[in-house]
Amino acid sequence: MVKMFIDDRRVEAQEGESVLDLARRVGVDIPTLCHNEALEPSGACRLCSVEVTFPGWDGWRKLVTSCLYPVAEDLRVYTQSERVQKTRALLLDLLLARCPDAPLIQRLAAEHGVRTTSFVPRAEPDDCILCGLCVRACDKVGAHAITTAQRGQHKVIATPFNEPPEECVGCGACAEICPTQCIELREAEGVRSIWERDFELLRCQTCQAAFMTVAERDHLVKERGLEESYYQECPSCKRQRVAESMAEVVLKTHPDFVPKQMGGEPLPPLPRVSRPGVRP
Amino acid sequence: MKRLLVRPTECTHCRNCELACAFYHSGAPTPVGPRVIEVRRVRTVPVPLTCLQCDEAACVAACPADAIRRSEETGALEVKPHRCIGCRACEHACPFGAMYFSEERHVALKCDLCKGNPTCAAFCPTDALRWAEA
Numbered sequence: 001m002v003k004m005f006i007d008d009r010r011v012e013a014q015e016g017e018s019v020l021d022l023a024r025r026v027g028v029d030i031p032t033l034c035h036n037e038a039l040e041p042s043g044a045c046r047l048c049s050v051e052v053t054f055p056g057w058d059g060w061r062k063l064v065t066s067c068l069y070p071v072a073e074d075l076r077v078y079t080q081s082e083r084v085q086k087t088r089a090l091l092l093d094l095l096l097a098r099c100p101d102a103p104l105i106q107r108l109a110a111e112h113g114v115r116t117t118s119f120v121p122r123a124e125p126d127d128c129i130l131c132g133l134c135v136r137a138c139d140k141v142g143a144h145a146i147t148t149a150q151r152g153q154h155k156v157i158a159t160p161f162n163e164p165p166e167e168c169v170g171c172g173a174c175a176e177i178c179p180t181q182c183i184e185l186r187e188a189e190g191v192r193s194i195w196e197r198d199f200e201l202l203r204c205q206t207c208q209a210a211f212m213t214v215a216e217r218d219h220l221v222k223e224r225g226l227e228e229s230y231y232q233e234c235p236s237c238k239r240q241r242v243a244e245s246m247a248e249v250v251l252k253t254h255p256d257f258v259p260k261q262m263g264g265e266p267l268p269p270l271p272r273v274s275r276p277g278v279r280p
Numbered sequence: 281m282k283r284l285l286v287r288p289t290e291c292t293h294c295r296n297c298e299l300a301c302a303f304y305h306s307g308a309p310t311p312v313g314p315r316v317i318e319v320r321r322v323r324t325v326p327v328p329l330t331c332l333q334c335d336e337a338a339c340v341a342a343c344p345a346d347a348i349r350r351s352e353e354t355g356a357l358e359v360k361p362h363r364c365i366g367c368r369a370c371e372h373a374c375p376f377g378a379m380y381f382s383e384e385r386h387v388a389l390k391c392d393l394c395k396g397n398p399t400c401a402a403f404c405p406t407d408a409l410r411w412a413e414a
Contacts, residue, residue, distance in 0.1 A: 038345030038363035137365040140344050176366025176386045212372045220369055224342055230375050238377030239318060239329050247322035250288050259324055260406060261292040 004075040013071035020048050020066040023079065030066055030079055031088065031108065033179055034131035039140060041067035044132045047108075049087050051078040063087060088112050094119060095129055102127040102180040127182035130155055134174035134183060142223050143167050146174060146195065159195055170199035170213035204234035211235070281355050283414040284391075284398050286328050291408035293326035295319050297400035304399040305389060306382070314382045316391040317400050328409055330400070331378040331391035333357055339390065342373035347388070356393040364388050 002013040006028050013022045018041060023030050033045035043065040051061040052069065053076050063083065078084060092109040097119035099105050109115070130148070134157060138146050145168035149158040159165040170192050175183040185194045190210050192199045201210035202217055211234040221228050233241070250257055258264030295311075302308065302315035317330040333356050340348045340357065347363035348370060350356070364387040371379040371388060380389040391398075393411075401411040 036345075036362065036365060037360065038347055038365060137367070140365055141367050141369075142344060171367045171369070173365050173367035176368075212368070216369075217372075220342060220373065224344070224369070226338060226342055226373055230338060230373050233377075235371060235374065235377035235379065238375060240320065240322075240377075242376050243320040243322050243327040243329055246288055246327045247325035250325045250327075251323065254289060257289065257324060259292065259326060260290065261294075262324075 002071050002073050002075075004071060004073065004077070006077045007079055008076075015071075017071055018067055019050065019052070019064075019069045019071055019075075019077055022071055023050075023066060023077070028079055032067065033104075033108075033129060034133055035067050036133060036136070036177065039133070039136040041065075042132050042136065043068045044130065046091055047088060049084060049091075051081050051084055052076065053078075085112070089114055093117055097121045098125065099127050099129055099180065100125055102129070102182075104180055105129065127180040128157060129180060130157065131179060132157075133177045133179065137173045137177045138168075141169070141171055141173050141219075143169050143171070143219065145169075164197035165195055168195055168197055169215040169219040170194055170197070171216045171219075202231065204237050205232045206237040206240075207234060209234050209236075281413075282396075282411055283355075284330070284393060284401060285410045285412055285414055286330070287408050287410070288325050288327045289408075290406045291319065291326040291328055292406055293319055293321055294405065296403045296405060297328060297409055300399040300403035304394055306384070314380055314384070314389055316378070316380050316389055328400075329376075329378070331357070332376060333391075333393075338373040338375055339370035339379050339388075342369040344369065348390070351392070351395075354393045354396045357390065358392040359388050359390050361385070361387045 002015060004011060004013055006023055011026050020030055030048050032048045034042060046065055048066045049063055050066045052064050053061045055074055089112045092112050092114050095105050096109050096114060096117040100121045132148060135146055135148060145165035146157055146159055149156055172185050175185040190201045192201055192213055199213040199215055202212050202214050203210050217231045220226050297317050298315055299309040301317045302310055302313045305316060306314050317328060319326055319328045337357055345363050345365045347360045348357050349360060351358050366386045368381055371381050382389045398411050401409040
């Protein structure tokens with residue numbers, strides 16, 4: 001157990017966790033744009049910046065990203081100090097110049113007292129805040145199809161050589177996780193288009209509805225060892241199959257079954273059967 | 281351990297459970313959800329369909345982010361929304377079609393037994409859904 005302080009409140013941290021994880025666990029709000037518990041923290045958005053100090057530092061305080069800063073004995077963290085507030089407002093001011101049309105940025109900025117940007121907005125803005133969540137999610141899925149390219153003001157999220165990525169499986173995790181929803185994913189006539197690549201959609205054997213890409217199915221079967229037979233039907237048709245088999249059991253055990261709402265008498269309970277392998 | 285008992289013979293297809301589930305999981309008791317229980321009628325038999333909390337679950341095996349975890353308290357498999365990356369692998373892997381996806385919040389949705397007090401069972405007027413020792 002690591003004993004430390006957040007905003008002068010005594011808290012107990014677990015060895016090895018980050019200041020952000022600890023703050024979230026004990027109910028201290030720190031805003032973030034690039035954090036997901038399942039993904040490696042990257043410190044890209046800087047919005048989770050907090051001030052830290054140790055008793056031996058003579059009151060000197062350091063500004064750090066809480067998602068990357070490990071907890072330590074006697075550490076003192078300040079999440080709402082004037083310097084932290086100013087830093088967050090400046091970051092959001094800059095983000096607003098970069099993405100003036102993104103509702104999430106507008107809302108966050110307004111919450112921190114920034115209504116309009118004091119910088120010159122980009123000439124051709126898009127909604128990408130370069131948080132890198134899409135890149136890390138893609139790595140997590142195991143496709144490694146996108147990455148950040150170039151640096152400084154030229155930094156972009158791109159595919160290798162700016163060509164349609166061979167490794168992409170078209171799962172759409174990048175588009176789902178994007179906080180500003182700026183990754184374009186289109187679906188039409190059994191084809192999903194993302195990153196300028198077209199993916200054939202798998203059709204349900206029963207109802208012919210398109211529900212996932214063929215490439216994603218192959219990827220999951222190969223990489224995660226799942227049965228190919230799981231992917232023959234869409235979720236709705238799978239439910240229908242469960243319903244049919246349960247109904248079959250009812251009609252077999254109660255041949256004269258009349259539903260309650262149609263005047264059926266309450267049925268005697270089914271005999272109990274022991275089911276080996278089922279947890280008590 | 282308590283379990284969610286489903287008895288189609290008692291069900292009247294009133295779909296109260298669907299509304300209660302939508303209220304708990306999406307904050308609005310709308311018939312369209314998102315919710316994680318559904319009642320379907322096959323011939324004369326209404327069947328409430330929800331997650332079976334499999335011992336060896338396909339959703340867990342499919343999730344690359346380790347976002348679906350077993351609760352020690354209730355035995356339910358719960359989605360940790362802060363870990364979900366939205367790849368929908370679980371939704372497509374579940375052999376029973378019991379995984380859902382919230383388009384609004386961009387995270388997977390599944391029955392978590394309402395953290396130990398299933399709303400569907402509480403609102404079921406006929407005991408077709410019951411939260412009891414089994």
